[in-house]
Amino acid sequence: MTASAVWRPFTQHALEPDPPTIVRAEGAWLTTADGARILDAISSWWVTTHGHRHPKIMAAIAEAAQNLDQIIFAGLTHAPAERLATELVALAPSGLTRVFFSDSGSTAVEVAIKMALGAFRNRGVARARIAALDGAYHGDTIGTMSVGERGVFNAAYEPLFYEVERIPFPGDGAEQAALDALEAAGRRGDLAALLLEPLVLGAGGMRMYGPETLARLAEVARAHGALVIADEVMTGWGRTGTLFACQQAGISPDILCTSKGLTGGAVPLAATLATDEIFEAHWSTDRSKTFFHSSSFTANPIACAAALANLAVWREEPVAERVTALCEAQAARLARFEGDRRFRNVRRCGTIAAVDLVVADPGYLADVGPRLRAFFLERGLLVRPLGDVVYLMPPYCVTEPELDRLYEAIEEAGEMFGSSR
Numbered sequence: 001m002t003a004s005a006v007w008r009p010f011t012q013h014a015l016e017p018d019p020p021t022i023v024r025a026e027g028a029w030l031t032t033a034d035g036a037r038i039l040d041a042i043s044s045w046w047v048t049t050h051g052h053r054h055p056k057i058m059a060a061i062a063e064a065a066q067n068l069d070q071i072i073f074a075g076l077t078h079a080p081a082e083r084l085a086t087e088l089v090a091l092a093p094s095g096l097t098r099v100f101f102s103d104s105g106s107t108a109v110e111v112a113i114k115m116a117l118g119a120f121r122n123r124g125v126a127r128a129r130i131a132a133l134d135g136a137y138h139g140d141t142i143g144t145m146s147v148g149e150r151g152v153f154n155a156a157y158e159p160l161f162y163e164v165e166r167i168p169f170p171g172d173g174a175e176q177a178a179l180d181a182l183e184a185a186g187r188r189g190d191l192a193a194l195l196l197e198p199l200v201l202g203a204g205g206m207r208m209y210g211p212e213t214l215a216r217l218a219e220v221a222r223a224h225g226a227l228v229i230a231d232e233v234m235t236g237w238g239r240t241g242t243l244f245a246c247q248q249a250g251i252s253p254d255i256l257c258t259s260k261g262l263t264g265g266a267v268p269l270a271a272t273l274a275t276d277e278i279f280e281a282h283w284s285t286d287r288s289k290t291f292f293h294s295s296s297f298t299a300n301p302i303a304c305a306a307a308l309a310n311l312a313v314w315r316e317e318p319v320a321e322r323v324t325a326l327c328e329a330q331a332a333r334l335a336r337f338e339g340d341r342r343f344r345n346v347r348r349c350g351t352i353a354a355v356d357l358v359v360a361d362p363g364y365l366a367d368v369g370p371r372l373r374a375f376f377l378e379r380g381l382l383v384r385p386l387g388d389v390v391y392l393m394p395p396y397c398v399t400e401p402e403l404d405r406l407y408e409a410i411e412e413a414g415e416m417f418g419s420s421r
Helices: 055-065 079-091 105-122 142-147 155-160 175-187 211-223 276-281 301-316 319-337 368-378 400-417
Strands: 022-026 029-032 037-040 096-102 129-133 165-167 191-196 227-231 255-258 270-275 343-349 352-357 389-392
Touching: 037 400, 055 301, 079 096, 079 270, 079 301, 096 105, 096 276, 105 142, 105 191, 105 227, 105 255, 105 270, 105 276, 129 175, 142 155, 165 175, 175 191, 175 211, 191 211, 211 227, 270 276, 301 319, 319 343, 319 352, 319 400, 352 400, 368 400, 389 400
Parallel strands: 129 165, 129 191, 191 227, 227 255
Antiparallel strands: 022 029, 029 037, 096 270, 255 270, 343 352, 352 389
């Protein structure tokens, strides 16, 4: 038994060693209590965009804390939230005019689902079915687990889940099957919404599909009167090469969920953006049509100040150029694995790069996963493979020599753990 009282996320304590204690973070690097430095190649679970402790964001947090802490957001408001909502509407795909704040990606998606179902119910329309992609991950609350992939992650909780229309993953060669399945679901007339991670299924294995397919899926859903919900919790804030992944498909979803990079990764905050039409479905003199959702920390002023500073960084610094440079750098380095029989499915979307390590026992629970984590950590690298899937999602401040170090380690991992069969 571990001496620590902490119960860690996605950790089997009976099998894993006690983790290093981090005492400082700066840029792309973490420093441990014993002075070792660790290169954060996964942006601390995909949240840190510009790098740890960006000075402008840290300064905004400190300044906000001089005047405000948590303020109830039902019946009161404050300037950081009002300004942030206005700026998010200006940045988001057109038509998204209302902003509901919460505190994590899971809750942002829960909010989106409830908005969609509430809108139809308040209009007296019998639509209550959600379509989602096979292999999707949308969070770990009951509602988001219901729309996510069923498996070892959530098998214990299946009695609590609601039924979802499953759409085959629209990867290369399977695009038409996905469109046909969505078409069939739409024809039944009870589909409320299509929920998807645009372009990249993150925790589902960094599986990628094209913008044209995303656009066609949205078109089919809307042809049958269903809403389109874009879960941009991971894909937003430049990860796929554009501010939001939906922009590459030229679509404006009816609801968009954002978190992770919303504050540059500094503090927790989430937002669910919706159209006027969805807001108006809840606008009524009948109080039973209220949108009944809340989080105690909704629109935390300090978190909103951090998000405003993040938006200022995007405006005032060459972030788009950094994103483009990282996209190109990842592409150039990934090329070494093409034709290497120890790796397969070499792929990239924007700043996200991934390869599958060829092993005898693949999958998320493959024994190679923990061994790879330990291998990278021994080399001062924070890389957290999804089983046999090795991916890199570094902050945008990562340097070319740092990337070289990461790719050399992946190549070495292929030699140690990969199979050429």
